[in-house]
Amino acid sequence: MKILQLNFEKGWRGGERQTLYCMRAFRKAGHEVELMCRAGGPLAERAPDGYTVHALRNVPAQLRFLAGAGRYDILHAQTANTITWAVLTKWLHRRPVAFSRRTSFVVKPNEEWKTGFKWRHADLFVAISEMAASEPRRLGIEPVIIRSAVEPHQIDAANVQALVREFGLEGKKVLATSAALIRDKDPVTLVRAVGELAKTRRDFVFLHFGAGGDRERQARDEARLLGIEDIYRFAGFRKGVEDFYSILDVFVMSSEEEALGSSVLDAFLQRVPVVSTDAGGLKESLADGRGVLCRVGDFQALAAGMARCLDDAAFRREVTERAYAYVRDEHDVQKMGERYLARFQALLARR
The missing domain is CATH 3.40.50.2000 (Glycogen Phosphorylase B;)
Structure with a gap:
């Protein structure tokens, strides 16, 4: 598979670390992985050597890039904003979109139609915990639970x-x-x-x-x-x-x-x-x-x-x-990667 990871956050938090873990686990399993992220951001700076990184500066640049993303097998959105852009350009790239929900916020009543629309247009909806899954379930969406990973740290x-x-x-x-x-x-x-x-x-x-x-x-x-x-x-x-x-x-x-x-x-x-x-x-x-x-x-x-x-x-x-x-x-990194890949492969097999 050729997998595009999407994360355009300005800072460095747990979701950005998980994005890199996914990239590494997918490559270790023999798949091709690329990253679309914010130019000058910490994720672009920390991406390991040898990965293709598409560092973009603004939303229009991202929309243009995603419109031409038909060369990938899977688009994996790691954040709420990137699932929006991946869904909005889906009629152009025509590729399956996976989304990992890493938050537990309650959707405001006046935003349910908008959030529900983009969530329902994800071909694979992953929640990192039962709590993260509760709100999409309320809106009639049943996520797959794949918990985040952590790995031993080399102490400085x-x-x-x-x-x-x-x-x-x-x-x-x-x-x-x-x-x-x-x-x-x-x-x-x-x-x-x-x-x-x-x-x-x-x-x-x-x-x-x-x-x-x-x-x-x-x-x-x-x-x-x-x-x-x-x-x-x-x-x-x-x-x-x-x-x-x-x-x-x-x-x-x-x-x-x-x-x-x-x-x-x-x-x-x-x-x-x-x-x-x-x-x-x-x-x-x-x-x-x-x-x-x-x-x-x-x-x-x-x-x-x-x-x-x-x-x-x-x-x-x-x-x-x-x-x-x-x-x-x-919460093993490789096991997390294997859980995602099994879902990706099942998704492609249905197309």
């Missing part, structure tokens, strides 16, 4: 040591999250949870990795109000954040909404215990005792979960081993 020791020096982590317990400071991630609840934990101990530092957003000021103000600015440290966006999992004692997520929560999978892979709200796909990932699940917004339960992971060594070993076995089986 120099990057880790630089972080230890910067935040004075030597001799401290280290807890962290990796999430933008936006409403969906609910950073204010997380600050309150750390404040609750700090009432009984001060032997730790909490690092918040992630770009700023509409809840940054409120989160910073809450940390100041609780008197934990020396403990709750806003570390910002960091390249190679996966390196830092190697020194974590606990990883925490406080999301209100989450399609999957791929950063949790990195923690699983590095045997870091996870405490999380039960938002969306996080409930699926941490099911069957793979971590500590708490109700959305319950900062006291999050604090209690962090304390247990810090103090109960037997519990810590149990949940991390269970989580590690799960992530290596269910």
